[in-house]
Amino acid sequence: MVDVNSTFFIQMLNFLVLLVVLKKFAWGPLLKVLHDRTDKIANNIRQADEDRQQAAEMKKEYEQKLSEARKRAQEITDSATQRSEAERRARVEETQQEIEQMKSAAKAQIQAERDEAAKQMKGHMVALSLAAATKLMGKNMDDAANEALVGEFIDGLSKEDLGDLSC
Amino acid sequence: MDKIGHREVVEFAGYLFNEETIIMNFITMAIVILIAFLASRNVKEVPTGWQNAIEAIAEVWEEKINTMIGPSGRSLTHIFLTLFVYLVIANWLGLFPAMESPTNDLNTTLSLAVTMSFLIHHGIGLARCGISYLKHFLEPFAPFILIHLIEECARPASLAFRLFGNILAGEVLIIIILNLAPWYANWAPHVVWVIFSLAVGVIQAYIFTTLSLVYVAPAAQPHEHE
Numbered sequence: 021m022v023d024v025n026s027t028f029f030i031q032m033l034n035f036l037v038l039l040v041v042l043k044k045f046a047w048g049p050l051l052k053v054l055h056d057r058t059d060k061i062a063n064n065i066r067q068a069d070e071d072r073q074q075a076a077e078m079k080k081e082y083e084q085k086l087s088e089a090r091k092r093a094q095e096i097t098d099s100a101t102q103r104s105e106a107e108r109r110a111r112v113e114e115t116q117q118e119i120e121q122m123k124s125a126a127k128a129q130i131q132a133e134r135d136e137a138a139k140q141m142k143g144h145m146v147a148l149s150l151a152a153a154t155k156l157m158g159k160n161m162d163d164a165a166n167e168a169l170v171g172e173f174i175d176g177l178s179k180e181d182l183g184d185l186s187c
Numbered sequence: 188m189d190k191i192g193h194r195e196v197v198e199f200a201g202y203l204f205n206e207e208t209i210i211m212n213f214i215t216m217a218i219v220i221l222i223a224f225l226a227s228r229n230v231k232e233v234p235t236g237w238q239n240a241i242e243a244i245a246e247v248w249e250e251k252i253n254t255m256i257g258p259s260g261r262s263l264t265h266i267f268l269t270l271f272v273y274l275v276i277a278n279w280l281g282l283f284p285a286m287e288s289p290t291n292d293l294n295t296t297l298s299l300a301v302t303m304s305f306l307i308h309h310g311i312g313l314a315r316c317g318i319s320y321l322k323h324f325l326e327p328f329a330p331f332i333l334i335h336l337i338e339e340c341a342r343p344a345s346l347a348f349r350l351f352g353n354i355l356a357g358e359v360l361i362i363i364i365l366n367l368a369p370w371y372a373n374w375a376p377h378v379v380w381v382i383f384s385l386a387v388g389v390i391q392a393y394i395f396t397t398l399s400l401v402y403v404a405p406a407a408q409p410h411e412h413e
Contacts, residue, residue: 023194023196023293025196025202025203025204025205026202026203026204027204027205027208027209027294027295027298028294028297028298029298030204030212031208031209031212031289031295031298032298032301032302032306034213034216035273035298035299035302036302036306038219038269039265039269041220042219042220042223042265042269043265043266043269045223045227046220046223046224046226047223047227047245047264047269048265049227049230050226050227050230050238050241050242050245051245051264051265053230053232053234054245054249055261057232
């Protein structure tokens with residue numbers, strides 16, 4: 021029980037053999053996998069931290085760029101709106117002016133043409149009336165008598181005799 | 188009762204051997220090798236079964252080694268893993284009928300203690316620092332060599348006697364309990380004591396391995412003796 025004999029050396033040798041055998045054939049491969057996995061997990065965690073940090077930086081950068089782009093887009097839209105509004109107003113004013121000009125020109129022309137037509141018609145009517153009166157009465161009258169007569173004649177004409185022409 | 192602590196001694200080539208201790212030691216080694224084979228026959232990155240169990244034990248020791256020695260001590264994990272698994276199986280073996288723990292023989296515990304606290308401890312120190320490693324026996328000054336030598340003897344002795352005493356006492360108590368009461372009354376304390384002995388087996392293995400690590404750690408630390 022407590023006698024130390026040669027068993028001591030046998031046991032020591034056995035344990036050393038067990039150590040060597042297990043290291044070579046069992047624990048070696050097992051611990052290698054364990055260490056590889058530990059290293060892999062540590063690397064993955066480190067990589068994930070780096071990636072997260074990088075992603076946060078990129079997000080910040082993108083948000084800043086996006087905000088700048090939005091601001092710029094807003095500026096462009098505002099400026100385009102202002103420009104188109106100004107252009108529209110200018111066009112409307114220009115068109116209104118043109119319309120006004122065309123209207124007044126047309127009115128003036130209509131008035132001038134009407135006056136001319138009335139004048140011409142009146143001349144023709146006097147001449148025609150004199151000719152008709154001369155022929156019918158067979159006698160010549162003096163100028164004052166003529167004019168009085170024609171005036172009376174014309175005044176006596178009905179609307180039907182004159183047609184649609186207004187004087 | 189006359190069986191307690193009794194060893195059949197055989198003589199071979201003029202040397203005396205405890206036959207039963209050696210046979211039980213071979214059985215223990217065979218079981219340890221079988222467990223190691225089951226754990227490592229199909230090593231996978233995601234462990235299952237035996238691999239998982241052994242990895243869990245390996246991680247416990249690796250964690251301790253990491254704390255006491257540092258990451259460079261990783262290469263020593265297999266030594267403490269082997270020692271722990273061997274001791275657990277050896278301590279439990281005596282709980283089976285007609286079996287005896289190889290660790291209830293002082294030859295076994297002393298050989299393990301000397302291997303760990305002397306051979307492996309100083310082997311690592313010499314391998315790391317060469318002959319200059321021996322200078323630490325003369326520190327802080329020369330007469331301290333006496334204290335160091337006493338320490339060198341006390342360490343394996345304390346390791347060996349603690350384990351030997353605990354396991355032998357456990358097995359002695361099993362025999363005493365079985366003889367104290369008739370068969371129909373002794374099973375209850377016997378079962379309780381066997382369960383307790385299972386725990387004692389693990390605890391003693393843990394203590395032995397931890398103390399071995401404590402003794403080996405100074406020689407394996409990177410900053411020591413450099």
